[in-house]
Amino acid sequence: xxxxxxxxxxxxxxxxxxxxxxxxxxxxxxxxxxxxxxxxxxxxxxxxxxxxxxxxxxxxxxxxxxxxxxxxxxxxxxxxxxxxxxxxxxxxxxxxxxxxxxxxxxxxxxxxxxxxxxxxxxxxxxxxxxxxxxxxxxxxxxxxxxxxxxxxxxxxxxxxxxxxxxxxxxxxxxxxxxxxxxxxxxxxxxxxxxxxxxxxxxxxxxxxxxxxxxxxxxxxxxxxxxxxxxxxxxxxxxxxxxxxxxxxxxxxxxxxxxxxxxxxxxxxxxxxxxxxxxxxxxxxxxxxxxxxxxxxxxxxxxxxxxxxxxxxxxxxxxxxxxxxxxxxxxxxxxxxxxxx
Numbered sequence: 001x002x003x004x005x006x007x008x009x010x011x012x013x014x015x016x017x018x019x020x021x022x023x024x025x026x027x028x029x030x031x032x033x034x035x036x037x038x039x040x041x042x043x044x045x046x047x048x049x050x051x052x053x054x055x056x057x058x059x060x061x062x063x064x065x066x067x068x069x070x071x072x073x074x075x076x077x078x079x080x081x082x083x084x085x086x087x088x089x090x091x092x093x094x095x096x097x098x099x100x101x102x103x104x105x106x107x108x109x110x111x112x113x114x115x116x117x118x119x120x121x122x123x124x125x126x127x128x129x130x131x132x133x134x135x136x137x138x139x140x141x142x143x144x145x146x147x148x149x150x151x152x153x154x155x156x157x158x159x160x161x162x163x164x165x166x167x168x169x170x171x172x173x174x175x176x177x178x179x180x181x182x183x184x185x186x187x188x189x190x191x192x193x194x195x196x197x198x199x200x201x202x203x204x205x206x207x208x209x210x211x212x213x214x215x216x217x218x219x220x221x222x223x224x225x226x227x228x229x230x231x232x233x234x235x236x237x238x239x240x241x242x243x244x245x246x247x248x249x250x251x252x253x254x255x256x257x258x259x260x261x262x263x264x265x266x267x268x269x270x271x272x273x274x275x276x277x278x279x280x281x282x283x284x285x286x287x288x289x290x291x292x293x294x295x296x297x298x299x300x301x302x303x304x305x306x307x308x309x310x311x312x313x314x315x316x317x318x319x320x321x322x323x324x325x326x327x328x329x330x331x332x333x334x335x336x337x338x339x340x
Contacts, residue, residue: 148178148329151328153273177299177300187334194330208319214248230316235312
């Protein structure tokens with residue numbers, strides 16, 4: 001076998017000399033195209049040993065497409081390894097991303113929780129601050145503090161003595177403005193606030209009323225009147241029917257008394273009074289809509305007889321026996337006490 005291999009090597013050497021050497025395209029083509037050469041190489045372990053020592057074989061191997069393909073495959077393998085590292089990095093990154101998403105959900109939950117911190121809870125909140133009362137003298141029924149010290153109704157058939165009386169002189173004694181000390185009365189389900197005037201029933205069906213126009217404000221300077229209307233067939237004549245005076249206060253007797261009859265003040269049947277829902281304010285883009293959506297701080301109660309009826313261009317008519325509304329108090333249901 002060694003003799004055979006030596007002969008092969010000699011032949012290759014002669015061929016190189018006769019054909020121009022290792023750089024000869026004829027030789028390269030012959031070697032590249034020779035299946036027999038590769039078969040012999042594959043089968044011969046001894047030839048492999050000689051090939052390892054042979055510069056000729058190295059030269060041939062350099063020109064070998066098979067060898068180049070192997071190199072390319074090794075590069076592909078390296079690329080695959082690089083990609084696997086990238087995949088591992090991506091996996092690690094996905095864990096980081098997952099952690100970030102978890103943190104984001106926690107953060108969002110925190111924001112959602114923070115949004116609920118300032119939501120008002122229903123309660124019984126008396127308007128306990130007198131902001132303005134031009135008719136206040138501090139004595140008897142002209143003591144404005146009686147409109148801010150709670151509600152002490154006398155029931156269906158009597159009027160309370162713990163009230164502040166308004167008059168009919170414009171800007172002199174015809175209104176009182178109350179607040180909750182800077183807190184905001186807000187819109188919630190059902191009744192949002194109740195005005196307790198001092199109406200009472202006389203006889204089988206007659207209700208004595210001193211009617212009031214209710215006005216609301218956010219800043220204490222700009223007020224909007226709660227929608228109201230006198231719906232009698234002849235608005236120049238007074239009719240003592242509460243149903244003909246929607247949107248006014250002073251229509252119903254006061255049954256609620258925080259000491260002797262501490263029922264739910266927002267239950268009309270039990271407590272009486274005049275109930276108001278901010279959802280009845282108009283969605284007109286004005287102050288009424290703003291209060292409906294954001295709430296109010298100030299409430300101004302005005303004698304209706306000093307307010308012009310747009311249907312008649314005259315003051316709203318009144319009971320001939322009336323000498324001015326008597327304010328027992330105002331209670332809100334939803335209050336945001338820490339509002340800015």
